[in-house]
Structure formats: structure tokens, C-alpha cells
Amino acid sequence: MSLRYDIAIIGSGPAGLSAALNAKIRNKKFIVFGNKDISNKLMKAEKVSNYLGFYGKSGAEIRDEFANHLEVMDISITEEKVNNIYSMGEYFALAVNEKMYEATSIILATGVNSGKAFKGEEKFLGRGVGYCATCDAPLYKNKVVTIIAYHKKEEDEVNFIATVASKVYYLPMYKEKVEVDSVVEIIYDIPVEIVGDEKVSKLVVKNGELITDGIFILRDSISPGQLVPGLKMDENHVQVDRRMKTNLDGCFAAGDIVGVPYQYIKSAGEGNIAALSAIAYVDAQKRR
Amino acid sequence: MSLRYDIAIIGSGPAGLSAALNAKIRNKKFIVFGNKDISNKLMKAEKVSNYLGFYGKSGAEIRDEFANHLEVMDISITEEKVNNIYSMGEYFALAVNEKMYEATSIILATGVNSGKAFKGEEKFLGRGVGYCATCDAPLYKNKVVTIIAYHKKEEDEVNFIATVASKVYYLPMYKEKVEVDSVVEIIYDIPVEIVGDEKVSKLVVKNGELITDGIFILRDSISPGQLVPGLKMDENHVQVDRRMKTNLDGCFAAGDIVGVPYQYIKSAGEGNIAALSAIAYVDAQKRR
Numbered sequence: 001m002s003l004r005y006d007i008a009i010i011g012s013g014p015a016g017l018s019a020a021l022n023a024k025i026r027n028k029k030f031i032v033f034g035n036k037d038i039s040n041k042l043m044k045a046e047k048v049s050n051y052l053g054f055y056g057k058s059g060a061e062i063r064d065e066f067a068n069h070l071e072v073m074d075i076s077i078t079e080e081k082v083n084n085i086y087s088m089g090e091y092f093a094l095a096v097n098e099k100m101y102e103a104t105s106i107i108l109a110t111g112v113n114s115g116k117a118f119k120g121e122e123k124f125l126g127r128g129v130g131y132c133a134t135c136d137a138p139l140y141k142n143k144v145v146t147i148i149a150y151h152k153k154e155e156d157e158v159n160f161i162a163t164v165a166s167k168v169y170y171l172p173m174y175k176e177k178v179e180v181d182s183v184v185e186i187i188y189d190i191p192v193e194i195v196g197d198e199k200v201s202k203l204v205v206k207n208g209e210l211i212t213d214g215i216f217i218l219r220d221s222i223s224p225g226q227l228v229p230g231l232k233m234d235e236n237h238v239q240v241d242r243r244m245k246t247n248l249d250g251c252f253a254a255g256d257i258v259g260v261p262y263q264y265i266k267s268a269g270e271g272n273i274a275a276l277s278a279i280a281y282v283d284a285q286k287r288r
Numbered sequence: 289m290s291l292r293y294d295i296a297i298i299g300s301g302p303a304g305l306s307a308a309l310n311a312k313i314r315n316k317k318f319i320v321f322g323n324k325d326i327s328n329k330l331m332k333a334e335k336v337s338n339y340l341g342f343y344g345k346s347g348a349e350i351r352d353e354f355a356n357h358l359e360v361m362d363i364s365i366t367e368e369k370v371n372n373i374y375s376m377g378e379y380f381a382l383a384v385n386e387k388m389y390e391a392t393s394i395i396l397a398t399g400v401n402s403g404k405a406f407k408g409e410e411k412f413l414g415r416g417v418g419y420c421a422t423c424d425a426p427l428y429k430n431k432v433v434t435i436i437a438y439h440k441k442e443e444d445e446v447n448f449i450a451t452v453a454s455k456v457y458y459l460p461m462y463k464e465k466v467e468v469d470s471v472v473e474i475i476y477d478i479p480v481e482i483v484g485d486e487k488v489s490k491l492v493v494k495n496g497e498l499i500t501d502g503i504f505i506l507r508d509s510i511s512p513g514q515l516v517p518g519l520k521m522d523e524n525h526v527q528v529d530r531r532m533k534t535n536l537d538g539c540f541a542a543g544d545i546v547g548v549p550y551q552y553i554k555s556a557g558e559g560n561i562a563a564l565s566a567i568a569y570v571d572a573q574k575r576r
Contacts, residue, residue: 069341069342
């Protein structure tokens with residue numbers, strides 16, 4: 001049996017980190033999945049004036065203060081990508097590439113998903129469309145795979161798939177220089193629609209089409225409804241009450257993912273509430 | 289006609305200050321009523337570990353950072369006590385001692401009211417019970433007045449009333465040394481019940497009773513329902529939705545006043561939301 005955490009926090013922006021501080025102070029066994037850079041959005045913010053107590057600081061400087069705070073409190077960020085979370089009743093199972101984690105409660109703090117789903121994406125999800133190339137690689141042995149990626153860091157995954165598939169088309173959606181194995185065919189084009197019958201058969205791009213058996217879409221974050229099946233949404237946001245509870249017992253959410261305004265201090269405040277709600281939930285479960 | 293503010297913020301704790309930052313950034317005409325010490329509660333906090341970005345700081349040190357932030361942004365705190373707020377339809381009228389202020393929207397951020405109402409207090413409110421001695425002083429010329437105060441700073445008000453009333457009983461509810469004019473009779477006792485018929489006739493205390501024409505109760509903050517008539521409460525807290533809107537158009541609330549957890553970053557986050565909601569409300573009013 002795998003180690004069971006009290007709380008799994010998914011996301012390392014202000015909401016996730018604020019939640020982590022409280023989990024630490026209350027001596028809970030917790031894990032934070034995210035990025036040691038903390039938040040891309042924060043890193044790029046020129047100047048933040050409305051985070052009470054910080055003045056004249058850039059986003060990157062505030063990020064450094066956050067990182068120092070984590071270090072002082074001995075909190076680390078696990079740089080793994082959570083692909084799916086399943087509610088198992090008493091706990092949640094988190095699929096993280098080839099591993100599984102368990103947690104009594106979860107806090108979703110993955111921010112807003114800027115990438116809109118492609119036409120046909122939801123229809124063919126699980127029928128040729130996937131979000132974790134490593135997980136599903138065995139299914140595409142000697143087949144044609146197309147990968148759409150929004151981050152340079154996905155290139156390792158592309159190279160790995162190229163060792164399994166017979167052919168890999170790669171559509172990089174980022175500006176950095178693309179460096180992948182020479183067997184990978186790089187396509188500089190815009191995805192338009194995913195087409196198929198029972199399963200995916202091709203990806204239509206702006207200037208043509210690619211015949212393919214599978215399509216992986218590697219976004220910064222996948223949409224919450226896809227991440228946690230059964231999660232109730234309010235348009236693009238996770239529906240929560242004022243205690244940051246979602247419709248699923250033991251599942252909480254905080255930050256941009258639950259709605260506007262998209263502001264750091266709002267997210268940090270909600271992370272605090274979500275953590276205290278999760279702690280109360282975990283304690284109640286233990287008493288049962 | 290008095291100057292009309294876009295936003296009046298009542299309270300200078302983390303919720304009120306966070307709201308003020310946003311009002312400033314968005315160029316609104318606003319006023320913050322509160323205390324230059326910012327927050328008594330914060331001042332007394334030994335160490336705060338869960339305000340993301342601040343580590344190893346005492347409450348007083350965080351207070352200083354907040355004060356610096358206000359100074360850098362040229363935001364000042366008006367040290368006047370708001371006694372009542374009336375919704376006038378298009379705007380709110382704020383009774384502040386002998387003055388009146390007007391604001392299109394208000395943000396209530398006065399924290400939690402630790403003092404519970406005395407027995408009889410609500411019944412006799414306006415019929416001998418009041419919260420602003422200065423305002424109502426003319427009514428008590430040559431009469432007997434009893435003042436219950438929770439802060440040493442109220443002593444000035446006590447001395448003023450003593451110049452008007454025929455007799456002043458003073459019940460200090462604080463620990464500091466009491467320094468009032470010798471004509472004031474200091475009573476070291478615990479108030480129990482306010483009694484009367486049409487109007488107040490006496491204050492029952494633990495060890496006796498005081499025959500009196502009027503009773504002033506000078507708390508840190510009066511309860512929100514008394515401050516803003518018609519405001520919908522949820523037990524001891526102001527009822528708000530996730531955008532920090534109360535049941536009264538143009539009236540928002542944030543921080544401890546809207547409910548647990550009583551945490552600084554939660555309050556600051558809510559102040560941010562309340563300010564953006566108030567700004568949207570003010571802008572919509574102007575377009576009408």
C-alpha cells in the first residue's frame with residue numbers, strides 16, 4: 001500500500017503555498033505538487049502593488065520571498081505532474097505518471113486553464129486523445145502519435161515517445177527553440193480539430209492534416225473537470241462554497257481555479273481557508 | 289452638500305487596508321476609517337507564520353510593513369469613529385460624531401465584535417442607550433449619565449460628558465489606570481442588565497444598581513447590525529456571497545466580520561475581492 005497523505009495540494013501558486021503553510025503549522029502529512037519556480041504568472045508580473053505588506057516589489061522578488069518562506073518552514077515542492085485524481089470514497093488516488101499517490105483530502109490550486117479545448121478533444125478523450133504521453137506510451141507501440149505541447153520541458157516526453165511509436169509529429173506551441181530527436185517531425189502549424197470515427201484518425205491543422213493514431217495535448221494544466229472526474233464546475237471555474245468546499249467530500253479548491261478576481265492575495269487568502277477546511281475534514285475522518 | 293466618496297472603508301485591519309490598496313490603484317475617491325495602529329489584534333500577535341511571504345515576523349513587524357505600504361501608496365487612515373451608516377438608496381450616509389460623510393459604496397471591515405450585547409441593550413437602543421456620547425450629549429444636559437467603556441481612549445469623551453450632565457458614573461472595562469475628572473464617579477463593577485420602562489431607568493451591576501437617565505456603551509466596534517440598519521446577519525457574522533456582497537446594494541464586507549477563519553491573509557484576500565466588487569458597483573452607478 002502506498003503512503004497516504006492527509007492532504008495533497010495540487011498547484012504551487014499563492015493559493016497552494018498558502019495552503020501548505022497551514023498544513024505544516026497544523027502538523028499534517030501533506031505533499032505539494034507543482035513547480036519550484038512557484039508560478040509562471042507571478043514570475044512575469046512586473047510590479048505587484050496590492051499584496052498587502054509588499055510594496056515596490058516585482059513578481060519575481062515576491063516569488064523569492066515566497067520561496068524563502070517555504071525554505072524557513074521546511075516545505076518542499078514535488079515537481080511531478082498530476083494527471084488524474086479519482087475519488088475512492090475514503091481517500092483520493094492521484095495518478096502521477098507511472099506512480100500513484102493517496103491522500104485523504106485534496107486541495108486543487110492549479111490556476112486558470114488558459115488553453116481552451118480543441119474541437120473534438122473532449123469527444124475523443126480516452127479514445128485516442130490523452131494528456132499523459134508517458135502513461136499511455138505502451139498503447140502506441142509502432143503507431144503514429146501526434147503531440148501538441150505548450151512548454152519546452154515536454155521535449156523529454158516527446159523523445160521518449162519517439163522510442164516507442166513508429167512516427168511522432170510534434171507541434172510546439174511555445175516560442176523557445178525546439179530541440180528534439182531528429183526522428184521527430186516538427187510541424188509548425190496551428191491545431192484546429194480532432195477528427196475520427198470510433199477513435200481518432202487525424203488532426204486537422206490550419207494548413208493541412210496529419211493522419212495519426214493518437215494525440216497527446218501537453219498543457220500547463222488540464223482542466224479541473226478532466227483532472228477530477230465528477231467535480232462540479234461553474235462554467236470554467238470549480239464551484240466552491242465560502243469554505244472552499246467543492247461538491248466532492250474531501251476535495252477543496254482555491255485561487256484562480258475557483259473564479260475571479262485573479263489576484264495573488266485573494267488566492268493566498270483562499271488557500272488559507274481551504275487548508276483549514278481540509279484539516280478539519282481530515283481530523284473528522286480520523287475520529288470516525 | 290458634503291463631499292461624496294466612491295468608497296468608504298470602515299476598519300483598518302488587513303481587510304480594510306487590502307481594500308484601500310485596490311481603491312487607490314483604481315483611482316477611486318475613498319476614505320478609510322480606523323486606527324493608525326492598524327489593528328490591536330495584529331499588534332499583539334507574537335509571531336505570524338501563515339501570511340505567505342512573511343516569515344519570522346511578529347505581528348508588530350507585519351503591522352509596520354503594512355504601515356510602510358500605506359505610506360508608499362499615500363493612503364491615510366481617518367481616526368474617527370463611525371457610529372451609524374444609513375442606506376439612502378443612491379448612497380450611504382455615515383454618521384461620524386457630529387459630522388456626516390457620504391459614500392456611494394461601503395466596505396465593512398470592522399473585525400469581530402468581542403463584546404456581546406448586554407441584556408436590555410437592544411431593547412433600549414435609542415431610548416436611553418447610545419454608542420456615541422458626544423453626539424447625544426445635548427439630550428443629557430443636567431441628567432444622570434452612565435458610561436461603560438472598553439478603551440482608555442474614551443476618557444476624553446467621559447470628561448466632555450461630565451461638563452454637560454449633572455452626574456456621570458463611569459465603568460471602565462479595561463486594565464489601564466483610569467484618569468478622569470474628579471467629578472466623574474468611577475464604578476469598578478460588571479454591567480449585568482439595562483432596565484427601564486418607556487426609557488432607561490437604571491443599570492443593574494453585579495453588586496448593586498445605578499439609577500441613570502442614559503447609558504453609553506463605548507466598545508471597540510459596535511455590532512454590524514447596529515452599525516448598518518437592515519444588514520442581514522448570519523448569527524454573529526455579516527452574510528456575504530463569494531464576491532463579498534451583503535444583502536444591501538453597494539454594501540460589501542470583508543475579514544473577520546464575515547466569518548471564520550480569523551486569519552490575516554484570509555482577511556486581506558477578502559478585502560481585495562470586496563474592493564474590486566465595490567469598484568465595479570461604483571462604476572456601474574456612474575454609467576446610469
